Amino acid sequence: MSTVRFTTEHPYSVEIDSGALDKLSALIGDASRVAVIYPDPLAEVALEVARLAGSATVSVLSVGVPEGEAAKTPEILASCWSALAAAGFTRSDLIIGVGGGATTDLAGFVAASWLRGVSFISVPTTVLAMVDASVGGKTGIDLPEGKNLVGAFHEPNAVIADLNLLATLPEREVRSGLAEVIKAGFVRDDRIRELIATSPSSSLDVTSARHAELIRRAVQFKADVVSSDLREATSVGDRIGRELLNYGHTLGHAIEAWEHYRMRHGEAVALGMIFAAQLSRRLLGLSDEAVATHRELIGVLGLPTSYQRAPFGELRGLMGRDKKTRGRALRFVGLRNLSDPAMIVAPSERVLEECYAELGRD
Ligand SMILES: NC(=O)c1ccc[n+]([C@@H]2O[C@H](COP(=O)([O-])OP(=O)(O)OC[C@H]3O[C@@H](n4cnc5c(N)ncnc54)[C@H](O)[C@@H]3O)[C@@H](O)[C@H]2O)c1
Incomplete structure (x- = not known):
């Protein structure tokens, strides 16, 4: 069992292991009602979570929501509130979010907003949710005008990353999640790069010890970053806070939006990281070899390494409108060297335009 500790405003632990769900019943605390929010295709997992959470003194309410991004809407949020109201949920009760990042974002925001905040446990079931969405305290929903426009910081009481739950995850989702893992490898953790380079196939195998180590290291990276800058204060000089997590995301978000979210987040971020590396070569002296390492490691994971579908002008417009752009200046996390x-x-x-043109060359 690996435990990663977040030492933030409300410290909590992330339990990472095959079978970590067994820890759940010990984490229910004083709650007398528990709501399990889950996407419909994961009904069986939700049933198991409900069995572990319930007892003679704890009643469980199961709240099924649509899978993926379709759950992150004001309508579904309101339907969750109605379910809690009907069950008489009080301030000492508990919400458990089970699913990918879309579901844990929604469930976390239900917990953040119900009675101005109740306890929350996250049970992520995708690689992306384990290493990114369910850890770090950001919760929220989308609006027709844009993704993640409404939300709150609401830290979980605990996160249970049971690696057994990844067994049913489609391979494309595994690859997409690993993009966030390799991000940690490029900006901080040399060992992540080494683990992927020496065996890409076992890195992609969710039952392998190597995959478990990659998840643990990526969660540790996020814990280290978020623990020192939960609310994303502006980076000053060489001190980059939570903004470090945005490596590859400035262009990545623009590509995702241009593609109307038909491309997986990790695929767009993979392209954004290659772009950021090329920008870094020109502006920060990153070596050609380090840029080549980006293409190699992203490529061996089966993630895209070249892109030219969108006209640059449109991506440039989208980058300027990204909610993470501060004022008018575009900001990119870059690299002087790997890590x-x-x-x-x-x-x-x-x-910018030249680097985008380079992204079209394979
Ligand atoms: N809060 C944050 O800090 C943060 C960070 C990164 C991303 N996010 C959010 O996370 C979301 C993306 O997360 P995601 O990639 O996990 O997407 P997702 O929640 O849409 O899940 C992807 C798909 O996998 C399915 N699925 C989930 N677990 C499964 C399993 N074990 N077996 C089979 N299928 C399974 C889901 O039903 C869905 O169809 C976005 O909404 C994004 O905004 C939030």
Whole structure:
């Protein structure tokens, strides 16, 4: 069993293991009602969670929601509130979110908003949710006007990453989640790069010890970053806080939006990381070899390494509108070397365009 500790405003642990769900009943605390929020295709997992959470003194309410992004809407949020109201949920009761990042984002926001905040346990079932969405305290929903526009910081009481739950995850989702793992490898953790380079196939095998180590390291990376900057204070000089998590995301978010979210998040971020590496080569002196390492490691995981579908002008417009853009200047997390990040602020339009053209070459 690996435990990663988040030492934030409300410290909590992430339990990572095959069979970690067994820990759940010990975490129910004083709650007399538990709501399990889950996407319909994961009904069986939700049933098991309900069995572990319930007891003679704890009643369980199961709240099924649509799978994926379709759950992160004001309508579904309101339907969850109605279910809690009907069950008489009080401030000492508990919400458990079971599913991918979309479901844990929604369930976390239900917990953040119900009676101004009740306890929350996250049970992520995708690689992306284990290493990113369910850890770090951000919760929220989408609006027709944009993704994640409404939300709150609400830290979980605990996160249970049971690796057995990944057994049914489609391979494309595994690859997409690993993009966030390799991000940690590029900006901080040399060992992640080594683990992937020496055996890409076992890195992708969710039953392998190597995969478990990759998940643990990526969660540890996020814990280290978030524990020192939960609310994303502006990065100052070489001190990059939570913004470090955005490596590859400035262009990645723009590509995702241009593709109307038909591309998986990790696929867009993979392209964004190659773009950020190319930008870093021009502006921060990152070596050609390090840029090649980006293409290699992203490629061996079966993630895309080249892209040219969207006209640059449209992506440039979307990058300018990203909610993470502060003021008018575009900001990119860059690298001076592998594991040595630095910010790139307001790069010239010419350099941006040239790097995008390079992204079209395989
Ligand atoms: N809060 C944060 O800090 C944060 C960070 C990153 C991403 N996110 C959010 O996370 C979401 C993306 O998360 P995701 O990639 O996990 O997507 P997702 O929740 O949409 O899940 C992807 C798909 O996998 C299915 N699925 C989930 N677990 C499964 C399993 N064990 N077996 C089979 N199928 C399974 C889901 O039903 C869905 O169809 C986005 O909404 C994004 O905004 C949040």
